[in-house]
Amino acid sequence: MIVTVLLALSGSLLCGLVHHVGTEIGRKSRLMTVVLWVHLFAVGSIIGLAVLVGGEPTMSDLLLGAASGLGGSMGVIQLYRGYTTKGAAIVGPVAVVTGAVIPVIASAIFEGPPSAVVRYGILVGVAAVWMISLPGQIDLSRIRRRRGEDRANPSNIWDWVAVRHGLAAGALFAMQITLLGMTSDDSGVWPVAPGRVVAAATVAFVILFGHPRPAWRWWTVRRAGMVLKVVLLGLHTTKWMKSIVVGTALMGLAWSAGVGFFTLAAQRSLAVTGLFYQMAYGFTLLFQVLFAGERTSRIQVAGFGLAAASLTMIIFG
Numbered sequence: 001m002i003v004t005v006l007l008a009l010s011g012s013l014l015c016g017l018v019h020h021v022g023t024e025i026g027r028k029s030r031l032m033t034v035v036l037w038v039h040l041f042a043v044g045s046i047i048g049l050a051v052l053v054g055g056e057p058t059m060s061d062l063l064l065g066a067a068s069g070l071g072g073s074m075g076v077i078q079l080y081r082g083y084t085t086k087g088a089a090i091v092g093p094v095a096v097v098t099g100a101v102i103p104v105i106a107s108a109i110f111e112g113p114p115s116a117v118v119r120y121g122i123l124v125g126v127a128a129v130w131m132i133s134l135p136g137q138i139d140l141s142r143i144r145r146r147r148g149e150d151r152a153n154p155s156n157i158w159d160w161v162a163v164r165h166g167l168a169a170g171a172l173f174a175m176q177i178t179l180l181g182m183t184s185d186d187s188g189v190w191p192v193a194p195g196r197v198v199a200a201a202t203v204a205f206v207i208l209f210g211h212p213r214p215a216w217r218w219w220t221v222r223r224a225g226m227v228l229k230v231v232l233l234g235l236h237t238t239k240w241m242k243s244i245v246v247g248t249a250l251m252g253l254a255w256s257a258g259v260g261f262f263t264l265a266a267q268r269s270l271a272v273t274g275l276f277y278q279m280a281y282g283f284t285l286l287f288q289v290l291f292a293g294e295r296t297s298r299i300q301v302a303g304f305g306l307a308a309a310s311l312t313m314i315i316f317g
């Protein structure tokens with residue numbers, strides 16, 4: 001179990017770092033383009049990591065990996081779409097809890113239930129990731145003042161559109177880690193490679209076809225220049241081009257290593273890995289507190305405490 005925890009914890013740390021750096025880079029360019037560049041750089045780096053780790057994947061392993069890439073990329077898109085709704089504060093908590101619970105259920109079906117201590121540790125961990133993902137500031141007095149209005153119009157306090165996006169994102173993230181956990185132990189991290197290719201293709205498709213098309217035709221010079229700028233660079237200005245390319249390259253390397261660690265961990269224990277996969281959000285918040293001046297609420301601090309307790313229970317369980 002200690003090896004599984006170390007692998008999953010390393011993957012969570014690396015993915016949390018990628019999310020933090022991506023947030024900073026996304027302020028200088030289009031967010032979806034940053035996601036695309038990260039996936040493109042991740043393809044090459046995961047192949048190098050797979051050669052280093054070794055393994056003999058079957059066609060079934062590669063197909064499972066490709067399907068996991070589709071789930072992960074669509075999960076990110078659903079999460080970002082949910083953040084654009086008026087219930088953005090709901091999307092994160094719903095997504096992380098859904099994404100942590102589904103692998104536990106899948107693990108109980110395919111692997112059998114873990115020990116009692118580990119089960120309680122996972123339950124504590126689910127509560128922890130929910131508390132950490134809550135908004136930093138919650139104005140309870142405003143909620144009390146508007147209680148009568150909210151009864152008349154429930155959508156004011158609970159945005160069901162945001163809930164649906166959160167459920168969809170969490171289910172897709174859970175699908176990604178579950179499919180990777182279903183790969184054979186002999187496959188190493190090779191199943192992640194086709195997943196990164198599928199993820200990059202999905203994000204590129206959304207960028208190209210997810211917005212209204214301009215009036216000019218595809219083969220004109222103007223259109224070609226727009227595609228080069230928006231799809232390949234996505235920059236508001238070319239001033240930040242070098243730093244963004246270098247940054248996304250490093251993010252792709254870290255992301256590949258993180259997903260690779262998650263894959264190796266999921267092949268050992270899907271339930272524990274699913275929980276740590278969602279704990280990446282906690283590391284993102286921690287990096288923002290340390291390096292970006294982010295402030296945390298008391299609920300989030302308590303969530304970090306529960307996360308530490310959950311980690312201890314899982315290790316000694």
